[in-house]
Amino acid sequence: MSRLLPSFWVMLRNTHRHPVNRALHLASMPLYVLGIAHVVGFFFGYPAQPALGALLLIAGISIFTFGHRIEGNLSSITPVLASRLISRNVRRYLAANIIHDRAR
Numbered sequence: 001m002s003r004l005l006p007s008f009w010v011m012l013r014n015t016h017r018h019p020v021n022r023a024l025h026l027a028s029m030p031l032y033v034l035g036i037a038h039v040v041g042f043f044f045g046y047p048a049q050p051a052l053g054a055l056l057l058i059a060g061i062s063i064f065t066f067g068h069r070i071e072g073n074l075s076s077i078t079p080v081l082a083s084r085l086i087s088r089n090v091r092r093y094l095a096a097n098i099i100h101d102r103a104r
Contacts, residue, residue: 004089011085015073024067032060 016022038053068074 004085007085007089015068015077016071018067018071021067021071024063024070028060028063028067031056031063035060 016025035053035056035058038048038056039050041048042050042053065074065077068077
């Protein structure tokens with residue numbers, strides 16, 4: 001599990017090489033963060049608008065996806081790769097511990 005963060009960084013670097021994809025991600029990150037802030041803030045009692053938050057989230061995710069389409073790696077967007085990376089590390093961890101526990 002200790003190699004998870006460096007592996008995640010390498011994965012991010014390898015799937016965001018095209019300059020247009022990077023620029024689109026940089027431009028849409030504030031939309032994404034503000035969208036999350038509006039949706040979460042609404043549930044914590046802040047004067048936020050969840051509909052605006054959902055719209056900002058959809059816009060941000062759409063721009064992220066468009067950037068990956070330009071780069072040609074639409075199937076390797078970060079949530080998909082992150083889930084694969086985490087599940088692979090969890091499987092390795094469990095396999096190592098199950099084998100180790102059975103040997104006792």
